[in-house]
C-alpha cells in the first residue's frame with residue numbers, strides 16, 4: 357500500500373517566542389526547529405503499517421529549505437521517500453492543505469497520516485481539510501489504529517473518553533499522543549538518510565482565505581500573591597477563592 | 605455583503621453542550637453588530653431542552669433527526685451541515701471548538717468553500733468585519749486574523765466566551781427527518797472514562813505533578829477534586845511515569861484548558877505545562893520551591909509542602925461545602 361505522512365517543521369516546544377519586526381512572524385533568532393512532535397506519531401504509524409502490510413512510504417512537507425531537516429529525520433526513522441513542497445511565503449491552512457492534497461494525488465497514497473496539530477499555529481485542521489479536499493475519509497485525534505483489508509477501526513480522544521470510529525480506505529488519520537512510541541533513528545538509518553534525495557517541487561499558488569493581521573504577545577499576567585508557607589495560609593486561600601475570585 | 609449566521613449546536617447523549625450555548629450567545633452578539641439573521645442547526649436523535657437555545661438569543665433551531673445520528677458521524681454531520689448552510693444561504697457558521705467541532709469545522713469549511721478560524725478566544729467587529737484572536741505557539745503569542753473569503757467559519761474555544769444570563773425566550777424548533785445519512789465514518793461505541801469529569805470541560809481542575817511523589821498519593825488530588833466538583837489533571841511527568849492516565853495530561857502535548865480555577869499541586873510550571881493552562885481564569889499553586897515558574901502565573905500561591913497543606917485544604921473545603 358502507498359502510505360504518506362505529512363510533517364511540519366516547528367519551533368521546539370521550549371522555545372521562547374518573540375515577535376519579529378514585521379509584526380506577523382516570529383523572531384527566529386535562537387529558536388531551534390524540530391519535527392512537529394505529533395507528526396512523529398504519524399511517522400511511526402506509517403512505518404508500522406508498512407511493516408505489516410508492505411508497500412511504500414513518503415513524507416511530505418511544505419515550507420522552506422529548513423524543512424529538509426524534518427524530512428531528513430523522517431527518512432532516518434525509516435520513511436522511504438521525501439518530498440519538499442517548497443514555499444517560503446505565508447500560506448493559510450487551506451492553501452497548505454490544497455498543496456498537500458495535490459501531492460498526495462500524485463503519490464497515489466491511499467492512507468495518509470498527519471499529526472493532530474502543528475505546535476506553531478496550533479490549528480489542528482490541516483489533516484481534516486486535506487481529507488475533505490481529496491474526498492478521503494478522516495478520523496482525527498487518533499490514539500489507536502487498526503487496519504484489516506479495507507476496513508479501519510480507530511479510537512479518537514474526546515472530552516471524557518474515547519470514540520470508537522469505523523471507516524474504510526482511502527483515509528486520513530491525525531495522530532495524537534498515545535497512538536504509539538515513535539522509534540529513534542538508528543545510526544544506519546541516519547547514514548542512509550544522508551544519501552537519499554529529497555525531491556523538491558513548487559506547489560501551485562492559491563489565494564489565502566485567511567489573512568494574518570498581527571502577532572502579539574499575550575497580555576502579561578500580574579504576579580500573584582504568595583499567601584504563606586504552610587497550612588496556616590489555607591483559610592486565607594479559601595477566603596480569597598470565595599470572596600475575591602468567587603470561583604468556589 | 606449579507607451576514608446570515610448559522611450556529612451548530614452539539615449534543616452528546618441528547619444533552620446540549622455548554623460550549624454550544626457559549627457559541628450561540630457569541631453568534632447572537634456578532635449578529636447584533638453585523639445585522640442579518642442568526643439561527644441554529646443541530647443533529648441527533650432525541651435532544652433535551654432544545655428550545656433553550658432561544659435564551660441565548662437564537663430564535664430558531666432546526667433539528668436534523670435520525671436515530672443513526674445520535675452518535676457522531678463525521679461524514680454525515682459534514683454533509684448535513686454543509687447542505688443546510690448552502691440551502692439556507694448562510695454566510696457565516698459558528699462551532700464550539702470541542703473535539704467534535706474541531707473535527708467538523710474544517711470539513712464543513714471545505715464543503716461550503718469558506719475560510720476558517722479555529723480556537724478563537726475573542727471576536728471583534730471592526731468596520732463591519734470580524735477580527736478573530738486566537739492563541740498560537742501554545743499561547744506564547746496571540747494571532748489576530750481576518751477571514752477574507754465570502755464565506756466564513758469560526759470555531760470558538762470552550763469556556764472562554766461568556767454565555768451571559770439566559771433570558772426567558774424559547775427558540776422555535778423545526779424538526780427535519782433525515783433519510784439514509786452518509787455513515788462512511790461513524791462512531792460505533794463511546795468509551796467513557798468511568799464517569800469522571802474531563803479536564804477539557806471542567807470549571808475547576810485540581811492537578812498534581814511529580815511533587816505528589818507517587819501514584820498512591822493522588823487520592824488527595826481526587827478527593828479535593830470530588831469536593832470541588834472538579835476534574836483531576838496531571839503534568840506530563842506523572843503521565844509518562846504511568847501514575848495517571850494520559851487523558852488527564854494538561855499541556856502542549858496534552859489538553860488545553862481554560863477553567864475558572866486551576867489548582868497546581870507539586871507542578872513546577874514547565875513552559876509546556878503552562879501552554880495548556882495559562883488561560884485559566886484563576887491559578888493556585890502549592891509548591892515548596894519559591895522559584896518554581898508556576899508562581900509567575902499563579903494568582904495565589906503557597907510556598908510549602910503540599911503534604912502538609914493538602915489535608916488542611918481538604919478540611920477547609922469540606923467546611924464550606926457542608
Ligand SMILES: Cc1cc2nc3c(=O)[nH]c(=O)nc-3n(C[C@H](O)[C@H](O)[C@H](O)COP(=O)(O)OP(=O)(O)OC[C@H]3O[C@@H](n4cnc5c(N)ncnc54)[C@H](O)[C@@H]3O)c2cc1C
Nearest residue numbers: 813814815839840841855856857858870871872877892910
Ligand atoms: C515536546 C514536549 C512536550 C511536553 N508536553 C508537556 C505537556 O503537555 N504537559 C506537561 O505537563 N509537560 C509537558 N512536557 C514536560 C515538561 O517539560 C516538564 O518536564 C513537566 O511538565 C514537569 O512535570 P512536573 O511539574 O510534574 O515535574 P517537575 O518539573 O519535576 O516538578 C515537580 C515540582 O514539585 C515540587 N515539589 C516536590 N515535592 C514537593 C512537595 N512535597 N510539596 C510541594 N511541592 C513539591 C518541586 O518543587 C517541583 O517544582 C513536555 C516536554 C516536551 C519536551
Ligand SMILES: Nc1ncnc2c1ncn2[C@@H]1O[C@H](COP(=O)(O)O)[C@@H](O)[C@H]1O
Nearest residue numbers: 362363418470471473474479480481482
Ligand atoms: N507545512 C506543512 N507541511 C506538511 N504538513 C503539514 C504542514 N502544516 C501542517 N501539516 C500537517 O497537518 C497537521 C496539523 O497541522 P495544523 O492544522 O497546522 O495544526 C500537522 O501535524 C502536519 O501533519
